[in-house]
Amino acid sequence: MASFIFGERMWPRVIAWFAPASLCLAASGLIAQTASQASAVVEVTATRFPEDPAKVPGLITVITGQELQDRGATDLRSALALCAGITIAPGGDSGPASSIPEMWGLREFDAFLLVVDGVPWGGAFNPALSTLDLENVERIEVQRGAAPVMYGATSFVGVIHVIHRAAADTVNSARLWAGNHGSGGASATLRLPTWSGVESTLTMDAGKTGFADPRTEIRRGTMAWRNRTDLEGGSLRFDLSGAWVDANPGSPIPQLGSGLNPNVPIDTNQNPAGAFVNDRRLNLALGYDHNAGSAVWTSTLSLSQATQGVFRGFLVDGTTTSPDAHGWRETVETTDLYFDSHLAWSGPGEWKVVLGADHLRGQGIGRGGDFDYDIALDGSNPPVIATLPPAAAIRIDDQRDFSGLYAFAEWEPVDRFLIEGGARFNHTVESRRAFTLDFASDTLSGGSDEKTFNKLSGSLGFTWSFWKEGKDRLAFFGDYRNTFKPSAIDFGLDSQAPILEPEAAQSYELGLKGTFLDGRINTEIAAFRMDFTNLVVTNNGVLGNAGKERFQGVEASLAYRLSGDLNLRAAYSHHDSRFTDSIQDAGNPSVPTQLAGHRMEMTPYQLAGFGVIYAPRTGFIGTLEANYTGGFYLDKENTALQSGYTTFAASAGWRGDGWELRVTGQNLTDKRVPVAASERGDGQYYLLPARQVNASVRFRF
Numbered sequence: 001m002a003s004f005i006f007g008e009r010m011w012p013r014v015i016a017w018f019a020p021a022s023l024c025l026a027a028s029g030l031i032a033q034t035a036s037q038a039s040a041v042v043e044v045t046a047t048r049f050p051e052d053p054a055k056v057p058g059l060i061t062v063i064t065g066q067e068l069q070d071r072g073a074t075d076l077r078s079a080l081a082l083c084a085g086i087t088i089a090p091g092g093d094s095g096p097a098s099s100i101p102e103m104w105g106l107r108e109f110d111a112f113l114l115v116v117d118g119v120p121w122g123g124a125f126n127p128a129l130s131t132l133d134l135e136n137v138e139r140i141e142v143q144r145g146a147a148p149v150m151y152g153a154t155s156f157v158g159v160i161h162v163i164h165r166a167a168a169d170t171v172n173s174a175r176l177w178a179g180n181h182g183s184g185g186a187s188a189t190l191r192l193p194t195w196s197g198v199e200s201t202l203t204m205d206a207g208k209t210g211f212a213d214p215r216t217e218i219r220r221g222t223m224a225w226r227n228r229t230d231l232e233g234g235s236l237r238f239d240l241s242g243a244w245v246d247a248n249p250g251s252p253i254p255q256l257g258s259g260l261n262p263n264v265p266i267d268t269n270q271n272p273a274g275a276f277v278n279d280r281r282l283n284l285a286l287g288y289d290h291n292a293g294s295a296v297w298t299s300t301l302s303l304s305q306a307t308q309g310v311f312r313g314f315l316v317d318g319t320t321t322s323p324d325a326h327g328w329r330e331t332v333e334t335t336d337l338y339f340d341s342h343l344a345w346s347g348p349g350e351w352k353v354v355l356g357a358d359h360l361r362g363q364g365i366g367r368g369g370d371f372d373y374d375i376a377l378d379g380s381n382p383p384v385i386a387t388l389p390p391a392a393a394i395r396i397d398d399q400r401d402f403s404g405l406y407a408f409a410e411w412e413p414v415d416r417f418l419i420e421g422g423a424r425f426n427h428t429v430e431s432r433r434a435f436t437l438d439f440a441s442d443t444l445s446g447g448s449d450e451k452t453f454n455k456l457s458g459s460l461g462f463t464w465s466f467w468k469e470g471k472d473r474l475a476f477f478g479d480y481r482n483t484f485k486p487s488a489i490d491f492g493l494d495s496q497a498p499i500l501e502p503e504a505a506q507s508y509e510l511g512l513k514g515t516f517l518d519g520r521i522n523t524e525i526a527a528f529r530m531d532f533t534n535l536v537v538t539n540n541g542v543l544g545n546a547g548k549e550r551f552q553g554v555e556a557s558l559a560y561r562l563s564g565d566l567n568l569r570a571a572y573s574h575h576d577s578r579f580t581d582s583i584q585d586a587g588n589p590s591v592p593t594q595l596a597g598h599r600m601e602m603t604p605y606q607l608a609g610f611g612v613i614y615a616p617r618t619g620f621i622g623t624l625e626a627n628y629t630g631g632f633y634l635d636k637e638n639t640a641l642q643s644g645y646t647t648f649a650a651s652a653g654w655r656g657d658g659w660e661l662r663v664t665g666q667n668l669t670d671k672r673v674p675v676a677a678s679e680r681g682d683g684q685y686y687l688l689p690a691r692q693v694n695a696s697v698r699f700r701f
Helices: 001-030 065-072
Strands: 060-064 086-090 098-102 112-115 137-144 158-164 171-178 182-193 196-212 216-231 235-248 253-255 276-292 293-313 324-345 349-372 392-414 417-438 442-471 473-485 504-515 521-533 537-538 542-545 548-561 568-579 606-614 619-629 645-656 659-666 674-679 684-687 692-700
Touching: 060 065, 065 137, 065 606, 086 674, 098 158, 112 548, 196 235, 253 645, 293 349
Parallel strands: 112 158
Antiparallel strands: 060 137, 086 098, 137 158, 171 182, 171 692, 182 196, 196 216, 216 235, 235 276, 253 684, 276 293, 293 324, 324 349, 349 392, 392 417, 417 442, 442 473, 473 504, 504 521, 521 548, 537 542, 548 568, 568 606, 606 619, 619 645, 645 659, 659 692, 674 684
């Protein structure tokens, strides 16, 4: 069974990491120390009802809002920097305000699901990371692996769920900050006076982030008005939020040979003058919870409207060939409607059951055109907008409907042993039209397509707490998940009318979870394998299915509360992501290459993180974090190996009664390494942003 799950090459590595970690867990359980009572932490992502993460089969990390404040984390990259197996590349083709997470060794923009207060953020298309707001957060829940029952055809490698504080838990606060490269901003969270029995909060945030790259910055603002009231024996929630992001993008650097092109200097920008990636998003969400007999009935309705305007370009190949760059202008409008209604039975007995139905509809419209232009490799002569006539007009229309009926049950037949499982019937319908009018030849090309899929997905898992003493325990868990996802669409100007085959995956996971020293130490270790088919990849700017892949690895984490004020966090992961049967136009479009056995590009073998957080209620506060990224290949052919590197972040400050002053630095050693591949600029890579330092002051009142 072990060799079946992990393969011959993986199993020795699993033993090498699993056995020592298990011994460490057992040894730490023998140490007797006194600890203060830790506050209870629950998750709702995996099961839809509040649950101790230690009982869930699978790795669940809960990061509290207090920890985010203690660490000075204000964006998703810094918030998840110490989570095992997760790395987030800032920026990408969607602009410097966005990011590209990697989970389970798969670095794809749409492979994970982003959820905000129970609503898929980005809907049926791509996660709306550029408009994510981390002000007034209660906690962030991170679930590794697919969510085939609760969220259906929307996630493969994990769910990141951001949950904001309710009005009753909100503390009035304001924050001012300023940093290098002309950065600065302000935010405020206010608990509003109760009106007609309605509790309300208002959160506002605005600021500018500058970068070392010329003509690159982010200007953004967010607003969220969250409300709750009692209604007919239940609780009604209604939230209105909006975000605007105006970003001037930087440029990726082309590959040349086994590394990056030395003829394209770092900290240069090859976009046309006035390039932008601007996002607008408006979201209305309603939720109602009430008792229905012995169950709790929860319903959620959300409507989102988003607009993205793009004007940017890329070098063709980093040579002096004229014209040497290609760009486009485009406007993409998307509308998402989400509805979920489920019943959850959770009582003193050994059974917990969830029955529900949901529907997610997404409509997207893209309009734009492309053009060629010339620019020096150092970006010194960017052309202005008026001199760039389009060479073609492109129109893309896509509509997606994801519907599901799901059932989930948790059974604890005896003390310390839990088994859970669920199934979901998925009905997905997608229709697409894509047309291109070439101005030079006055020809119209394109077409339309429609596909319907009816598929089952599901999961099965167990947790066995084979040792338990007071708050402490050691548990063994395992799970199996089977899911699928309709292929991605990015509304790029190379989008084609034919709809690709859906992606599908089966995954297995085994692991240990331990709590020791009266709850002061929490640790997890798990080994996983995921077999993937029809992964969507980019070949010469065009999306296509990539055959079969295998993702396997080991992930481990440790959280140690040395005292009430001093905490340690450590994480390690070993990921082996490989093509198992995939023929692609890698490097030479005229000679398709069989990539079986090759490692996937931009996915390191090893990730590690270590952090020290000292955060008393008053007095000096400080953090130090180090993250190691192992070696990885730039290309699918595995000819351009990049060395591993370590980045450091730190903060220091002082807390008083009702105020806090802090200085924070990211990428302190100023590493400028490739962190994300462009899907629009073929064979081009975005670099880690240069060192960023800011000072902030926060008031609580």
